[in-house]
């Protein structure tokens with residue numbers, strides 16, 4: 001029986017493991033194993049909501065072992081550390097710190113990306129990155145601790161008029177903007193939970209961007225409108241501000257004064273993990289992604305597929321497909337078909353990225369563009385855009401759980417959020 005190993009149960013990897021398990025695992029045509037360093041899946045585009053307490057990871061998670069049991073794949077928790085192409089083996093370190101080697105016939109690498117500090121001094125030491133659920137939970141704790149200690153200062157009447165909680169976010173992409181727009185609401189909710197002197201006026205949030213505007217993936221007009229929405233929320237949008245250094249007191253731009261901050265967050269871009277660079281002699285890009293052919297097999301080894309953020313898949317327009325959940329989902333579908341094609345000795349399909357648009361959620365509203373068949377573009381705004389944004393997550397759940405279970409999951413989550421309405425977790429749907 002063919003051994004198919006998928007490393008990384010994220011937006012791409014878990015959908016692939018589920019589809020392959022349903023098709024091949026069920027009929028014992030192949031043994032499918034998913035490996036992930038965590039025990040549960042949480043859709044990465046929601047991490048800013050975990051960090052700000054809008055979303056409860058304990059409600060919205062999917063345990064890999066349970067998913068595997070229902071969809072005929074095995075799950076091993078462990079961190080991928082090495083690859084031996086000659087022996088067709090990978091090395092992982094499991095959660096008991098033991099080193100294990102696992103054989104494969106077909107390997108899929110889907111380990112996503114990490115934040116890119118572009119070598120900026122001080123960033124690693126002083127900034128928080130929003131790389132995975134653990135980082136999002138840590139950021140939430142940092143924010144709550146900061147709010148709590150600030151409350152004590154107010155309660156003891158030690159604060160002056162100018163005292164504020166200063167949060168600086170570097171990176172005007174979707175992650176930075178969505179995170180910033182949730183922060184005023186988080187403070188208000190915190191205030192409503194008995195800390196009634198806390199309000200969003202006590203927050204000083206900046207989104208810092210090196211280029212001349214935020215959200216380069218969106219048309220200029222839409223980005224300008226989102227900038228206005230952020231400014232209405234009291235968020236400062238600082239464009240043309242290149243950060244050259246981070247220190248414990250804040251960010252140091254190339255020109256102008258230091259941007260003082262109590263909490264410093266870095267969301268200025270992503271790269272594939274450093275250890276992936278030329279791993280086992282595979283070809284990699286400048287940002288450590290593994291170069292793949294249109295079939296999504298690596299350029300130097302047909303038995304290894306790469307999907308999602310860690311894949312460098314060049315498109316006809318001369319650009320690589322972007323590191324988005326949308327691309328990871330589309331790659332998972334082609335990878336699934338190609339693995340079946342290999343087993344059936346059929347010709348392989350080519351991956352062609354279709355851009356379906358981008359929607360940015362801004363707490364209780366959203367804005368962006370929707371593309372029909374990757375071409376004609378339609379601007380969307382307000383509740384309609386918010387519904388589409390929410391639907392994207394529900395569609396991801398439906399591809400993992402099936403449509404009926406996904407509906408039940410959504411209803412169950414709603415009940416949980418209503419029940420927990422006295423906590424910082426507010427009802428997001």
Ligand SMILES: Cc1cc2nc3c(=O)[nH]c(=O)nc-3n(C[C@H](O)[C@H](O)[C@H](O)COP(=O)(O)OP(=O)(O)OC[C@H]3O[C@@H](n4cnc5c(N)ncnc54)[C@H](O)[C@@H]3O)c2cc1C
Nearest residue numbers: 008010011012037044045080112308309323324325326328
């Ligand atoms: C806050 C935020 C908002 C975003 N918003 C959007 C959006 O609106 N639309 C959109 O399309 N995209 C969005 N993205 C980007 C999107 O989340 C990613 O592009 C997408 O998740 C990539 O999917 P993936 O399968 O490649 O990797 P991931 O979803 O990151 O999954 C990688 C998996 O690999 C596991 N892993 C990592 N390293 C190892 C290892 N060494 N060993 C074992 N397992 C490992 C991780 O635990 C994880 O489960 C957003 C990202 C963030 C952070």
